[in-house]
Amino acid sequence: MKILVCVKQVPDSWAEKKLTPAKVLDRESADAVLNDLDEYAVEEALRIVEANGGAEAGHTITLLSMGPERAQEALRKGLSMGADNALHVKDDALAGSDALTTSRILAEAIKRENPDLILTGTESTDARMSVIPAMLSERLDLPHLSFAGEVHVDVNARTIKSKRMTDEGVEAMESPMPAIVTVIEKINEPRYPSFKGIMAAKKKSISELSLADLGVAPSEVGSSGAWSAVNDFALAPARGAGVKVTDDGNGGGALVEFLAEKRLI
Ligand SMILES: Cc1cc2nc3c(=O)[nH]c(=O)nc-3n(C[C@H](O)[C@H](O)[C@H](O)COP(=O)(O)OP(=O)(O)OC[C@H]3O[C@@H](n4cnc5c(N)ncnc54)[C@H](O)[C@@H]3O)c2cc1C
Numbered sequence: 001m002k003i004l005v006c007v008k009q010v011p012d013s014w015a016e017k018k019l020t021p022a023k024v025l026d027r028e029s030a031d032a033v034l035n036d037l038d039e040y041a042v043e044e045a046l047r048i049v050e051a052n053g054g055a056e057a058g059h060t061i062t063l064l065s066m067g068p069e070r071a072q073e074a075l076r077k078g079l080s081m082g083a084d085n086a087l088h089v090k091d092d093a094l095a096g097s098d099a100l101t102t103s104r105i106l107a108e109a110i111k112r113e114n115p116d117l118i119l120t121g122t123e124s125t126d127a128r129m130s131v132i133p134a135m136l137s138e139r140l141d142l143p144h145l146s147f148a149g150e151v152h153v154d155v156n157a158r159t160i161k162s163k164r165m166t167d168e169g170v171e172a173m174e175s176p177m178p179a180i181v182t183v184i185e186k187i188n189e190p191r192y193p194s195f196k197g198i199m200a201a202k203k204k205s206i207s208e209l210s211l212a213d214l215g216v217a218p219s220e221v222g223s224s225g226a227w228s229a230v231n232d233f234a235l236a237p238a239r240g241a242g243v244k245v246t247d248d249g250n251g252g253g254a255l256v257e258f259l260a261e262k263r264l265i
Pocket of ligand 1: 006007008009024035037038041064065066067094095096097098099100102106119120121122123124126127128129130131132133226228229230
């Protein structure tokens, strides 16, 4: 079984983020890390392999990322967790690409690999669009098991069962392979890379793919090929001081009055 995991490098979630004059995220102004939510996808891939006989049974995990040169750091992190190898789609023309282009590029790279299972996070912690996996499903014409809080793979039957966590409850999903599975953060606890894993990752292969390798013209990607543009932005309004209720014997009544005024009760 060949598992492919889509991983994105993002600015550190805790760092203060800035926009450039061109109204895109200034990625150089913050430390870059592997998208937290993609760590769960890498961890789940490792657990699926372990539950199905391990690497000895011929299962492999390939990471795929589209991003600039330094996206390799995020790939190395995934490799140090235990993935086998990685693909890095890198081309100067890709800067400024929107979600439609990102999904197209990832889909072209995935087609070359022909994996049995594709895992992704639910969203990136920077753009937070949460659309790439669904777009991949459309482009590749593959089933999409979204918001998976539990995944079981039957390699012999070539089926995937997942539990889809929604606000209303849990939905049991089943699909033939190949398929795309989007995992939520409750699915597992990602492992820390061990010292051995970090050393081993230095020797693992990261293959670079250019637009030419994927048969995509530079004019179709980047900001010039984008279908969406950021026209304007504004800071969210500062929060007001709130209302302080002093309990002078009628605190309960004052609270009820406040909640009723806000139509909360
Ligand atoms: C006008 C415009 C300009 C933009 N310019 C840039 C830019 O210059 N540089 C830039 O980095 N972004 C840019 N973006 C943002 C970029 O389009 C989004 O990051 C991208 O479309 C993915 O959306 P998302 O991050 O919200 O992914 P989501 O849909 O939230 O991600 C879900 C999952 O998809 C996978 N995934 C997402 N992106 C990648 C990736 N690149 N590689 C591998 N797996 C991935 C991951 O598994 C992730 O957990 C721009 C957006 C717009 C609208």
